[in-house]
Amino acid sequence: MESLPVLGVFFMVKTANVAVMPLFPRSQYRIIGQIGQGQFGRVYCAIHRLTGRMFALKDLEHRVFPTNKFLRELSYLLTLRHPNIVACHGLEYHPGGRYLVMDYCEGGTLRDIIDGDGDLCVVGKIDLVRQILLGLAQAHQHDIVHCDLKPENILLIPRGEGWQVKVSDFGIARLTAKTGNPNFGKGYTGSPAYMAPERFYGKFSVASDIYAVGILLYELIVGDRPFSGFPKALQTAHLNTRLTLPPEFPPLLGSIVQRALEKLPQRRFSSAAAMASALATAQKQALEQSLPQANGYLYHHLAPASLTFTATVKHSTPLLFPVNHLTRAGLWLYLGNGTELYLWQYGDGNFEHHPLPRWSLGLPGTMANLEVNQDQINLLIQGGEPGEWQFYQWQETLLSNLCLPKPCINLQADRLLANLSPGGKTLAVVVGDQSSAKGYFQVWRTDLCLAVAPALPTRCPCQLLTLDQNHGLLVQSPSTASHRQTVFFLFNRRGSVFPAFRLSFLVSQLVVNRYSRNHLFGLADDAPQTGILVRLQPLKVNRIALNVQPQFVQPFPWGYLLADRHGEVALLDYEGFLFGNFSLGETITAIAPMGRYLCLFATWQGNGGNLRLLDLGSQVENIIRQRQEKR
C-alpha cells in the first residue's frame, strides 16, 4: 500500500467551522484508490496518516465546479450535522486541486443494493428510506432543499445490525424561497428520473425532495422506477401520468408512496419528518405481520434458490490417516496429520497411480502451519514443551531418509499467530500469554533467522494476514458490548505498524485472496451464515447471505469455494454472487486448489477417508461467462 500514489503537498485553508491547520509539508491523507466519478470530479478513498481513519476526498475540479458552487456545497455540508448526512471534515487545497474531506462510506450506495443480486427484506428497505428522511428533515430545517436525491447519492455504512444511511452530494442543493434566495426559480438541474413535476418549471421546495424519496421507495420495492424513458418522456410522465402500483406492492406502503408522489406539492407529506413517521408506523406493522428472516436487513447479495451443481470426481484414492494440512507444489502433494508430514506424488495428475506416500517425516510437535513454495517447505510446529514453537524452512530433496533440519526460529508463547510472506522471506508473528490481552508483534527474516526490529507491544490481534511480500494486516476487535468493531493495521517487512482502517462490526476467519491480494473474504461474527467481501483499494465492503456456515474458505481465480465440515460446498464469484452448491457427502478435513477449476478434498470418517480430486470446470466457466456478459 505504501507504493500507492500519494497526494502532493497540501495545506488546510480556513473556512467557517473547520479547524485552521498550518501548512503541511505533506498531506495528512494518503490516497488508497478512486471510488467514483461524478459530473464534477473524482472521489477518492483516502486514509488519515496518523489516525488511520478513512475519508472520502471529493475532487471538485475548477473547470466544471466554479468556486461559488464549491463554497456553496461546503457551506451546506458544514451547516448540516446529522448521523444521516455525510459529514464534511475539512477542505484540502493544493495547487492542482481542491478536495472536500468527507465521511467515508465503505458500503457503497443505494444503487448497489437496488442493482445487487439479492434483496433486502421489506422492513430493511423501509428502514433505509426512513433514515434518508431523517437526514433530509435536518436539511429542510435549515431551509436547504437537496434537489438531487437519487440512489447514487445515498451512501451506506455497514453496521452490525444493518446499515447506516448518509445522504450526500449537496452540489446542486438550494435554499428555499423563504430565505429570499435570489436564484429561486432559475432553470433546473438534477436527474429527471427523480424530479418532481414542479422542478421542470424551475420551482422547488421541500416537497420536491419528498417526491424524489417517493421514487426511491418505489424503486427499492419494485426494482424499477415508476416512470422511464428519455428526459422529455420522463417530464411528460412526471407531469401527467397517473401512478399505478403493481399488484404485489406491499399494501402498507401503497398509500405512502401514492402520497409522496402526488403531482401537486401541497398534496404530498407536509414534511420529511411526517413521511418518516408514516414509514415508522408501516415498519412496525410489517414487523408484526412477519418477522424478517434472520439477517434480512444486511445484504447486498442474497443466497439464490439452491442451484444444482454437478462437480465430477476426477480421481479418488483411499486415505489411511486423517489429513488436516494439504498443499500442492508442482508435482507433489504435502499432507500433514498432526505430528507427521507426508509427501505424495501427483506428477501425472493422477495419484491413483501412486497409491502410497513417497516419504513420511515424524515431527517433534503438532503441525500448526504448512506452506510449500516450489520446493521450499515452511513448517510451523507447536511442541515439544508447552509454549514452545519452532519454525522450519528447508529445500525439499526427495531423499527417502529425510530428517528434519534444525529450526530456524524458536519462539516461546502461550498463544502464537504466525504468517509467512509469499515466497517465504519473512515470518510475521504475534506472541502473547494466556492471561492477558497484550502481545508482541515482530517480523523475522527467515534466511538470517533474525528479527528485523524489536518486538512491538500490541493488543493481541485475532488475525494476522499477509498481503504481499512486503505488507500484511494485523486485525483486532477491541469491542465493547455497545460498540463492536474490527480494526485493521498495516505492517511492512521492516516490522513497522500503521493504522489502516476499521469496520463497524466483527469479522473473523479472514482470508486473503491470493489471486488479487486486494480482496479479503471473512465471516460476520454476529450474523450466522453471512460472508463479508472486503476490497482494499479502494475500501469497499459487501455482505453476502450464504447457505453454509463455512469452516473452509478457498480462493480460486474465479471466486471462492466455501465448505463446511459436513461436506456442504458453496461457490461464490468475486462479487459475492453465490452461484452453486453441492454436497460431497463426507466430512471434509482439508482442501487445496489444484489449478483453475480443480480442487482436492481430504475427507475422514470413522476409520477411513479419501483424497478426492473434483473438477468444477465447465459449469463454473459457463456461469462466470454468463455473469460477465450480463454485466
Ligand SMILES: Nc1ncnc2c1ncn2[C@@H]1O[C@H](COP(=O)(O)OP(=O)(O)OP(=O)(O)O)[C@@H](O)[C@H]1O
Ligand atoms: N463519502 C463517500 N464515501 C464513499 N463513496 C463515495 C462518497 N462520496 C461519493 N462516493 C462515491 O463516488 C461516486 C461519485 O460521487 P459524486 O457525489 O461525485 O457523484 P454522483 O452523485 O455519482 O454524480 P453527480 O455528481 O453526477 O450527481 C458516488 O456514486 C459514490 O459511489
